[in-house]
Amino acid sequence: MIEFIFDRAIQRYRYADSGKFVGAKAIENLTIKAIVQVEGDITTITNLLIEGKITVETWEDGTRSALKNLHTWNYLLGAGGEKQMSQSDYGSLGQKIKQEYKYLRGLAQELVEGKVTEAQLRARMAQYAASGGTTHELGRAKSHQKAGYFWEKRIRTKLNSCESCYRYAEMLWQPIASLPEAGQKCECRSNCGCYKVFSRNLTKPGDSILEQGFGWLGKLHTRKYGIRQTDTVRFIRSISVRSIDSAKE
Numbered sequence: 001m002i003e004f005i006f007d008r009a010i011q012r013y014r015y016a017d018s019g020k021f022v023g024a025k026a027i028e029n030l031t032i033k034a035i036v037q038v039e040g041d042i043t044t045i046t047n048l049l050i051e052g053k054i055t056v057e058t059w060e061d062g063t064r065s066a067l068k069n070l071h072t073w074n075y076l077l078g079a080g081g082e083k084q085m086s087q088s089d090y091g092s093l094g095q096k097i098k099q100e101y102k103y104l105r106g107l108a109q110e111l112v113e114g115k116v117t118e119a120q121l122r123a124r125m126a127q128y129a130a131s132g133g134t135t136h137e138l139g140r141a142k143s144h145q146k147a148g149y150f151w152e153k154r155i156r157t158k159l160n161s162c163e164s165c166y167r168y169a170e171m172l173w174q175p176i177a178s179l180p181e182a183g184q185k186c187e188c189r190s191n192c193g194c195y196k197v198f199s200r201n202l203t204k205p206g207d208s209i210l211e212q213g214f215g216w217l218g219k220l221h222t223r224k225y226g227i228r229q230t231d232t233v234r235f236i237r238s239i240s241v242r243s244i245d246s247a248k249e
């Protein structure tokens, strides 16, 4: 099995054997793969509900556990794997999952009351799955805070970001943990395509850093950016218990 190591200082994964970096696009791919997989799972469950084969209760339980997986995997991916998880990380992740459960509870209630059309239900499911992207960002943000980064900046990736997201992006570099996380305090919510970049400069960085936009859905990079043959869960399991901090070596 290929093993991966998380380098805390630069917040990147490396191949354990060669020490080479795993490309950022490859990690992005794993995030999207998790979203696509869970979107498939909850679509299957939702189809059963629409066909009248399962009850709303069974549907809610199945959807809950699929969403729990999604958010856990994507947080772990952003945070450097299970061994990097602190109590505070589990707190942030738990809070996020709880919030998603609350949305789901509300939807289940509306279903029981017959207030939701099939199209609305399917749209909501797609939205729930997409929110896995914001959880990956949450894991990344917390991890950079722990690693002693000082600055952060929000990057937009969507042509139709909400007003709030435009405003956050225009604020450029700000002290770490001062800008809202992707999907929070904005009207795009789970569809928010924003992400953060981080800096450990002592003084406020300039804005010459090369920025590359990407959105969470609709672009699974093939071949070039694949980590050989792996999926998200396999990757998370193969992150080494060892981790390094290249700044201290």
Ligand SMILES: [Zn+2]
Pocket (backbone or CB within 6 Å): 161, 162, 163, 164, 165, 186, 187, 188, 189, 192
């Ligand atoms: Zn927004």
